[in-house]
Amino acid sequence: MSISAKSVRFDDDSFWVELSDGRILGVPLTWFPRLLHATGEQRLAFTISDEGLHWDALDEDISIPGLLAGRGDQTKRKQAAA
Numbered sequence: 001m002s003i004s005a006k007s008v009r010f011d012d013d014s015f016w017v018e019l020s021d022g023r024i025l026g027v028p029l030t031w032f033p034r035l036l037h038a039t040g041e042q043r044l045a046f047t048i049s050d051e052g053l054h055w056d057a058l059d060e061d062i063s064i065p066g067l068l069a070g071r072g073d074q075t076k077r078k079q080a081a082a
Contacts, residue, residue, distance in 0.1 A: 002050070003019050003020055003021050003064055003068070004019070004020045004048070004050060004064060005017050005018070005019060005020070005048045005052065005053060005064055006018045006019065006020055006048075007048075008046060008048070008053060010029075010040070010043050010044070013028065013029060014026050014027055014028055014029060015027050015029060015035065015043070017053070017064070017067065019064070025067055025068070027067060030072075031072030031073060032060065032062065032072060032073050033073060034055070034058045034059070034060045034073075035055070035058065035060060038055075038058055042055070042057055042058055043055075045057055051063060051064075052064045052065075052066070052067075
C-alpha cells in the first residue's frame with residue numbers, strides 16, 4: 001500500500017500534510033524556497049496526485065516519499081556569474 005497525501009494546510013512557517021495512513025507531517029517552508037516566497041493564494045493553488053503535491057504556477061513538485069525521507073528542495077540552481 002502506497003502512502004499518499006489527503007490534505008495540505010499552511011501556517012506562517014510550515015506546511016502540514018495529512019497522509020492516508022493518519023500521520024501528519026510538518027514541513028518547514030524554508031525547505032522549499034518557492035513555497036516560502038509564494039503568496040498565500042499561490043500556496044493554496046496546489047493539486048494532490050498519486051505522486052505527491054504539485055503547484056503549477058510555482059513549478060513545484062513535492063513527492064510524499066521525499067518528504068518521508070526528509071528531503072527538501074532538490075532543484076539545482078545555477079549560480080549567477082560574478
